[in-house]
Amino acid sequence: MASTNGLDPEVLAQLTSLRESIDNVDAALIHMLAERFKFTQAVGRLKAANEMPPSDPEREKRQVERLRALAAEANLDPEFAEKWFNFVVEQVIQHHVAIAQDELDA
Amino acid sequence: MASTNGLDPEVLAQLTSLRESIDNVDAALIHMLAERFKFTQAVGRLKAANEMPPSDPEREKRQVERLRALAAEANLDPEFAEKWFNFVVEQVIQHHVAIAQDELDA
Numbered sequence: 001m002a003s004t005n006g007l008d009p010e011v012l013a014q015l016t017s018l019r020e021s022i023d024n025v026d027a028a029l030i031h032m033l034a035e036r037f038k039f040t041q042a043v044g045r046l047k048a049a050n051e052m053p054p055s056d057p058e059r060e061k062r063q064v065e066r067l068r069a070l071a072a073e074a075n076l077d078p079e080f081a082e083k084w085f086n087f088v089v090e091q092v093i094q095h096h097v098a099i100a101q102d103e104l105d106a
Numbered sequence: 107m108a109s110t111n112g113l114d115p116e117v118l119a120q121l122t123s124l125r126e127s128i129d130n131v132d133a134a135l136i137h138m139l140a141e142r143f144k145f146t147q148a149v150g151r152l153k154a155a156n157e158m159p160p161s162d163p164e165r166e167k168r169q170v171e172r173l174r175a176l177a178a179e180a181n182l183d184p185e186f187a188e189k190w191f192n193f194v195v196e197q198v199i200q201h202h203v204a205i206a207q208d209e210l211d212a
Contacts, residue, residue, distance in 0.1 A: 011156050018149050019165070023172070025142045029135065030173055030187055034180035036131045043124050050117050059125070066129070067136055074140035080197055081136055087193050091186055 036088070037095075044096040048103040054096030060089060142194070143201075150202040154209040160202030166195060 007015075047054060064082055071081035113121070153160060170188055177187035 007156065007158075011152065014152055015149065018145050018152070021145045022142060022149070023169070025138055025145065026169070026173060026191075027176055029138050029142070030176045030182060031180050032131055032135050032138065033187070033190065034177065034182035036128060036135070037182055037186075039124050039127045039131065043121065043128070046117065046120055046124070050113065052113075063129070063132070067132060070133055070136045071140065074137050076136060076140035076143055080143075081139070083197075084139065084193070085132075087190070091189075 033088075037092070040092045041095060041099070044092075044099040047096060048100040054100055055089075055093050063089075139194075143198070146198045147201060147205070150198075150205040153202060154206040160206055161199050169195075 044054065046052075064085060067081050067085050068078040071078045150160065152158075170191060173187050173191050174184040177184045
């Protein structure tokens with residue numbers, strides 16, 4: 001296996017350029033995730049104030065179907081899109097439960 | 107617990123508006139993830155063609171530090187950002203291993 005040290009300079013330049021693009025996309029993703037959490041935290045506060053359950057399986061099912069379709073159009077593996085969404089939603093529900101608990105404790 | 111059916115119309119309107127924003131952000135996230143995978147697949151092909159290992163722990167360490175700092179600036183939980191990144195990288199490494207295997211099989 002070659003390390004980056006022993007690489008052809010042209011290959012190294014290609015790798016560096018691709019990594020710069022990945023870093024740019026990652027910065028955009030982190031900022032979009034931050035914005036998503038602002039909205040889901042607002043949903044969490046609204047649900048807690050109105051005594052609604054933190055999760056909504058019917059809504060999540062529709063979201064998964066929509067995101068799988070969007071992923072397929074964008075040539076992203078729909079299985080990955082679904083696993084990724086479930087990972088994010090799991091975090092959000094944990095936050096919602098914590099907010100509801102804070103309301104009960106307040 | 108109230109269902110959405112029995113909600114105050116104003117609360118329901120707020121919930122619907124927040125959910126529309128979440129759906130917009132999710133569409134953006136799916137498209138950015140699709141773009142990220144295009145770049146990481148190009149990295150995978152470059153690495154396989156040049157017999158480089160599919161993962162690069164030093165690079166990943168720098169990425170985690172950078173993304174935690176970006177998350178903190180954007181008021182996103184850095185722990186979540188790191189878990190999220192590890193989840194995405196795990197998928198990418200699986201793809202790189204598969205691409206390297208295809209090169210060996212070809």
